[in-house]
Amino acid sequence: MALVDYTSSDEAETASIGKAEPPGPSSLKRKREAQDDGDLPPLPSKFHDLYASSARVSTRDDPSLHDGRKRVTPHIEGNWPTHIYVEWCPLPAEYTLLNKLTTKLKGASSSNDAASNIHSFLISDLGAPLPLHISLSRPIGFLTESKDDFLLSLQQSVKKSDIRPFKITCSGLAWVANFEKTRWFLVLSLRKPSNDGLNKMLHLSNRVVQEYGQPPLYINPLPVDISRHTGAPRAAQYNATGRKSSAQQHSEPRWDNLQDLSNAFHISIAWTLSQPDTKLQTITESLATEFLDDLQKSPIDITEVKAKVGNVVNSLPLMSRILQGQNLFEG
Template identity: 40%
Template sequence: MALVEYSDSESSSSDSHRPEQSHSESQKSQGIKRKHSSTSESTLPPLPDTFHDLYASTARVSNQDDPTLHGGRQRVTPHVEGNWPTHVYVEWFPSTEHSNRLSDLLTDFNNVQTLPEHQVHSLLRSDLGAELPLHISLSRPVVLLAHQRQPFIDAMTRAISKTTLSPFKAAARGLEWVVNYEKTRWFLVLKLERAPQDGLNKLLHLSNQTVMKFGQPPLYTDLRQYSAGGQNQKRQAGNQGRSKETSAAASSSVIPSESSNEFDLSSSFHVSIGWTLGAPTQPLREKLDATGVDFQSLRVDVTTVKVKIGNGITAISLATKIDPSNRIIEK
C-alpha cells in the first residue's frame, strides 16, 4: 500500500482545530509525567541471575579453529563430534564501582607495554562494552560424552547439596600473572584469600571427586589427596606442587576417596580479569605491586556453583540440602 502524502495546509489545519491547553494544565501534565518516569525507573526489579545464563555463549562464526577470529587465541580442547566441553565454576559480576576500578587497572597495565602480543585484553567487558561475568574455576575445561551429561549434573548436585556449606564471601588479596596449561596465554588474575568455612577448598574437593569419577583430570591438586588408603602416595608424590601439569593419564589411575579435604589449595584460587598472548614483560610484572588498589574491598559472593556443558548452564545453590528420601529441598 502506497504512503499517502498530506499537504502542509492539511497538517496546519488539523493543528488549528486542536483545543489549546492552559499553561497550568500543561505544567500539571508534565509534572505527572516526570513523577511517573522517576517512579518507574526507581522501582524496576533487578534481572534474575538465571537471565545471564540464557545468553552465556556467543554465536559460532566458524566450524574450525581460527585464531584470527578470537584475538589470536587458540582452542584448548579440539572440537570433536559427540564430545561436550564442560566447566565447573563460581560466577561473579563485580559491582559497577569495582568493575570501573578494574577497567582502569587494565588501562594502566596497557600504558606500560608497547608490543601487540603484550596487549592486556579485558575480560570485564565485551568488544561492544557489555558487562561480562568473571569466574572462579572449580574444574579444568574437561570433556564429557553425550550420555554422561545428565549423570554428571546429578552427581555434582548431590555432592554439593549434601555439604553443610552456606553462602560465603571470598576476598581478593592481590594480583598475579598466571599462564594456562598449554602456555598459550597469560592471565592477569585476582588472587583470593582462604575462604570462610574453607568453602573454596571444599567445593574444589567435591568437583575433583566428581570429574575423576567420569574419567577426567582434577584441578589444582596433589593426587595423593585422592589415593585409596594411601597406596598411591609414594608414586604420586612427584605431582605435588605442579597441579597445573597434572595429566589425565595419571589421574585416571587414582580412586576418589570420600574423606574430607586434607590440603589447603587456597593459593591456587583466582579470578581472571585480563589476558595477553605473550609472556608479561618486566614492566608488566613490576606493575603488579604499583596498583594502589585496596583489594580487600573486592569480595566474591559465593552462593551458587555453575556447571556449563556445551552451551547449557545448570546452577546449583549452596542453600539446599537433601532429606532422608534423597529428595533435594531448599534450606
C-alpha cells in the same frame, strides 16, 4: 534450544501490584535522582546464563577468529564441553574500577607486545559487562549418554555437602601463565574464606569428575582407565542400566584428606599472548596497591556453583544454614 527458567516481567509486575505508590512530586524526584546517579536495577541472577555462549563461526580451530588464541583442549565430535565454576558479577562501581585498571595497563609502555595486546574479560564485543569466574574444573567433556548422569552426581554431591554460602575477598594482583604457557592472565588472587569453602568445592568437584574418568584441577589425578580420554563413564561404577550402582551414588563428601590449594584460586580479568616483561610486572605491582583497597571493601558473596554443559548453564545452590532442634520457648 533449552531455556533457563527465570522470573518473567509479568510476574514481577504482578508482584508489585498494590505496593507501588501513586506518582507524585516526591516519587518523581527520587526517580530522577536515581537516574542522575546512574543507578540501574540489577539484571536477574540467571540473565547471563542465557547468553553464556557466543555464536559458533567455524567448525575448526581458527586462532584468527579469537584474537590469536589456540584451543588447548581439542574438540572431540560428540563430546559436550563442560566447565564447573563459581561466578562473580561485579557491581557497576567494581566494573568501572577494573576497567580503569586494565586501561592503565594497556597504556603502559613495554619492550614487548604484552601491554598493547591486553584483552579484557570485563566487557563483551557489544560493550555489555560480562560475569567473571573462579574455576573449579579444567575444560572437560562428556559423551551424550553420560553427561546427564554426571550432572546429577554433581548436583547431589553439592546438595549433601555441608558447604554453606560464604564471602571471599581479593588479596593480590598478578600475571600468571596457563599450563601450556600459551597465554598469560591478569588475575585477582583470593583470601582463604573462613569456612574453607573454595577448597571444599574444589575437592568435591575433583572427586566427581574423577569418578567419570576426567582429569582434576590443580592436583594429580587418581588412577583411571582409558575412558578418561573419551569422556565415557567408568564402567566399573555402573550397573546394567547405565546408572550408578547404589553403593556409588552420591555419598556425602569427607574432608579428611582435604588439600589446601588456596594459592591456586583466582579471578581472571584480562589476558595476553605475550609474556609480560619485568617493566609491565612492576607497573602491575604498583597498581595493585591503588586498586585493591577499593575492591576489598565489597566482599564477594558465594551462594552457588555453576556447571556449564554444552551451551546450558546449570545453577547448583549451596544449602543455607538451618537451625535445628531449637525450642521456641527456650531463651
